[in-house]
Amino acid sequence: MDEKELLEKAQEVIKQNDRKKWTVPAGDLYPHQWLWDSCFIAIGLRHVDIERAQTELLSLVRSQWSNGMIPNIVFSDGAEYSGDRELWRSYVSPYAPHKVATSGITQPPMLAEAVVQIGLKLKLPERRSWYRQIYPYLLNYHQWLYADRDPHGEGLIILLHPYESGMDGSPPWVSELRKHSMPWWVSLIEKLRLDWLVNLFRRDTRHVPPGQRTSNVEALAFWAAILRLRRKAYNSEAILPRSLFAVEDLGFNCILIRANAYLRTIAKDIGHKLPESLLQKMQKTEDALEQLWNEDSGQYYSRSFVSHKLIREPTLATILPLYAGSIGKERAKHLCGLLQSKKDFGLKWPVPSVPANSDFFNPLKYWQGPTWINTNWLIIEGLKSYGFDTEAIELTNRTLELIAKSGMNEYFNPLNGQPAGADDFSWTAALTIDLLKN
Ligand code: GLC
Secondary structure (H helix, E strand, C coil): CHHHHHHHHHHHHHHHHHHHHCEEECCCCCCCEEEEHHHHHHHHCCCHHHHHHHHHHHHCCCCEEEECCCEEEEECCCCHHCCCCCCCHHHCCCCCCCCCCCCCCCCCCCCHHHHHHCCCCCCHHHHHHHHHHHHHHHHHHHHHHHHCCCCCCCCCCCCCCHHHHHCCCHHHHHHHHHHHHHCCCHHHHHCCHHHHHHHHHCCCHHHHHHHHHHCCHHHHHHHHHHHHHHHHCCHHHHHHHHHHCCCEEEHHHHHHHHHHHHHHHHHHHCCCCCCHHHHHHHHHHHHHHHHHEECCCCCCEEECCCCCCECCCCCCHHHHHHHCCCCCCCHHHHHHHHHHHHCCCCCCCCCCCCCCCCCCCCCCCCCCCCCHHHHHHHHHHHHHHHCCHHHHHHHHHEEEEHHHCCCCEEEEEECCCCCCCCCCCCHHHHHHHHHHCC
């Protein structure tokens, strides 16, 4: 496929998944609106239809809870989806909106990036009015993150469910699950080898081979974790003191650091002063990132909120401090080295979600090895911001080559480029557009 064909194909995929005011990630497998998906989609869409890109984000913020949270899923209407809505029952929380049904948890705060990327395409007066329109939502969201998810003022946001990280089955979460939080009845089902029964209730394994998804046992435990949150009406004050499944997630906090910088830019552009207390908390996050660094292994890790220890399971989140943009040049150079190293992330079709030398590494399993286009995009942005231009161009070209060869899939085998997960995946298509246009 040449560039022109790639661009046409990408636009076709987005059109096919367009639901007028928002875009579903993939028609059958993910029939709702997702937070960070919509942000990546808007980043691509801005090149072809900027108004539609703005609508994508405005549809997303209509789901904001009155306490400021933006949920990871905004559910589609329709009787066929009542099961999805009923699993979450957002109405159990007094903060949930009345007009839309949503999940009760959030996802990586990519909104500020998407807002600014759209802003960059607008002339100054339009940019200002766009920023003014979205600023209140963004400010409330960032304030909620600190108020609700950093109760001890440590600077690091705590996540209550792996889905909040956007990297559902990622090793640190699975390892925490196995250590502290596996419900006894799920262990029993595993022991009796009855976990195959879970397939009867799973949508994803009807569309994608089970070997490419979260295992049944983990999926069941994640589901049980949703029920625990729901029972406490998604109220973190009630959840956190007794939770054994809470993580200061590295990737999320890196994305937040960059998002905070964008929020400062947006506020400045429209002449707003961010509250001093928020500015201090933002600074604290940048400082606290250093606590997630482990000198012995030369990697960053997520930290368990339960044991307060680093969860020493490497994933591509170790590279994301490049995207955060707050680390020193030497450290950035070291991370760039991990990207090139063949025993870590330097595989044939990079960047694998888990490095080749991890015990978890499985080239096809959900967030435990495959290459994803959104995380490649984050890494490319990170490389660019540290001036690693050659590496950024190389990764961009390799990513586009992979998509041209294998299709607009959800993820890919980093060893041979085989497509995996859902076909015609929206953020793969949208970010293809962005990578081609930049
Ligand atoms: C999966 C992914 C998550 C994504 C969602 C919709 O849950 O792990 O990152 O947002 O699918 O595409």
